[in-house]
Amino acid sequence: MESVSEKSKEITVSDRLKKLPPYLFVDLDRKKEAKLKEGADIIHLGIGDPDLPTPKFLVEAAAEALKKKEHHRYPLGKGSPELRETIAEWYQKRFAVRLDPNSEILVLIGSKEGIGHIPIALTDPGDIVLVPDPGYPPYRTGTLLAGAEPHLLPLNSKNGFLPDLTAIKGSVLKKAKLLFLNYPNNPTGAVASLDFFQETTKWAHKNSVWVAHDAAYSEMYFDPPSPSQSCGDLEASETRRPPSFLQAQGGKEIGVEFHSLSKTFNMTGWRVGWVCGNAKVISALSQVKDNYDSGVFGAIQETAIQALKFGEKAAEEMRKTYRARRETFVEGLKKLGWNVLASQSTFYIWTRTPHGWSSQETCEKLLEEASLIATPGDGFGPNGEGFIRFTLTVPEPRLQEALERLSKIK
Numbered sequence: 464m465e466s467v468s469e470k471s472k473e474i475t476v477s478d479r480l481k482k483l484p485p486y487l488f489v490d491l492d493r494k495k496e497a498k499l500k501e502g503a504d505i506i507h508l509g510i511g512d513p514d515l516p517t518p519k520f521l522v523e524a525a526a527e528a529l530k531k532k533e534h535h536r537y538p539l540g541k542g543s544p545e546l547r548e549t550i551a552e553w554y555q556k557r558f559a560v561r562l563d564p565n566s567e568i569l570v571l572i573g574s575k576e577g578i579g580h581i582p583i584a585l586t587d588p589g590d591i592v593l594v595p596d597p598g599y600p601p602y603r604t605g606t607l608l609a610g611a612e613p614h615l616l617p618l619n620s621k622n623g624f625l626p627d628l629t630a631i632k633g634s635v636l637k638k639a640k641l642l643f644l645n646y647p648n649n650p651t652g653a654v655a656s657l658d659f660f661q662e663t664t665k666w667a668h669k670n671s672v673w674v675a676h677d678a679a680y681s682e683m684y685f686d687p688p689s690p691s692q693s694c695g696d697l698e699a700s701e702t703r704r705p706p707s708f709l710q711a712q713g714g715k716e717i718g719v720e721f722h723s724l725s726k727t728f729n730m731t732g733w734r735v736g737w738v739c740g741n742a743k744v745i746s747a748l749s750q751v752k753d754n755y756d757s758g759v760f761g762a763i764q765e766t767a768i769q770a771l772k773f774g775e776k777a778a779e780e781m782r783k784t785y786r787a788r789r790e791t792f793v794e795g796l797k798k799l800g801w802n803v804l805a806s807q808s809t810f811y812i813w814t815r816t817p818h819g820w821s822s823q824e825t826c827e828k829l830l831e832e833a834s835l836i837a838t839p840g841d842g843f844g845p846n847g848e849g850f851i852r853f854t855l856t857v858p859e860p861r862l863q864e865a866l867e868r869l870s871k872i873k
């Protein structure tokens with residue numbers, strides 16, 4: 464009998480994984496662990512996970528739904544017909560865009576799941592995917608895992624954190640198959656106008672590039688945007704809300720949009736979102752998903768229906784909370800001399816690092832000297848270097864305490 468230690472070849476993991484960018488936060492994590500062990504009173508302004516609970520009426524709806532036998536079996540498919548119908552109604556009301564629930568909507572296990580898988584549905588090895596930098600990391604990692612090549616598009620304050628599509632070289636354009644966009648934007652908080660979506664649509668048609676717009680923060684907005692953002696036949700009073708990419712003429716012919724219940728209804732743990740728009744893309748992603756998962760738990764889909772039908776008041780409460788936190792924290796940071804980038808949306812604050820420190824250096828200092836966790840900007844791409852991101856996921860008194868601690872950092 465062969466000994467278990469005898470090997471015919473080395474057993475390894477996939478080469479694909481080796482293509483992923485290195486994990487940048489090793490030192491920071493180690494220091495965080497050490498601080499926690501010391502019992503430090505840490506203020507967490509790092510990860511984008513709401514501290515507020517899921518609204519009570521939704522928790523109660525879910526508790527009822529849990530008891531239904533039909534939800535105890537595989538959910539399968541594109542999502543329940545009732546949820547897809549409700550999404551179409553919500554979309555029509557919110558964006559004045561008509562969607563066919565059968566062919567243009569696909570329920571996701573949180574929007575991240577669809578974002579991560581869409582490069583598998585649309586690209587082949589050798590294709591290029593255009594990815595915003597800084598940007599939500601799965602645009603880049605999902606592309607690499609699919610075997611395609613990310614090409615980074617710098618976002619900066621000079622261009623309102625919008626990519627300059629005219630600056631992309633012809634040789635890149637030739638191979639480009641998919642463009643990721645994300646407005647309201649993580650990490651910068653920028654909002655795109657409908658004019659920008661209109662221009663992007665024209666560009667995408669001309670260059671035969673699919674557009675995947677991530678609108679996970681569409682309901683987290685605060686200030687009135689510019690008049691150019693007015694959208695179709697919506698009331699003037701409603702125009703301060705961020706537009707949908709699908710409102711652009713021809714948008715649905717060239718793209719899809721991702722949505723999430725995670726941030727709007729404090730439901731990050733529930734894992735439910737959707738993608739909607741171009742039927743060919745929806746069908747391709749659905750085919751990928753049929754081979755990876757078996758859908759969202761039925762009781763959660765039923766709860767999502769309640770959220771979309773009756774959740775507007777809860778969403779307004781959420782905005783009220785973050786608006787107040789935002790005013791407190793941004794004002795405080797500015798008084799301390801921080802160079803905070805202006806923004807109109809999301810619960811993120813994107814700020815330049817003080818004294819020319821690097822992103823990593825700044826976050827380490829904040830942790831060591833103030834027991835404060837923030838996210839280094841370079842974690843969102845090389846163009847995020849020199850910035851850090853604060854998330855407003857603690858109550859106002861803790862934000863005041865954070866400001867007090869920041870005032871002592873040298």
Ligand SMILES: Cc1ncc(COP(=O)(O)O)c(C=O)c1O
Pocket residue numbers: 511572573574575576578599645648649677679722723724725731735736
């Ligand atoms: C820009 C962006 N898109 C999508 C997501 C994913 O959200 P979920 O998978 O919870 O819907 C996040 C989460 O932080 C995000 O920041």
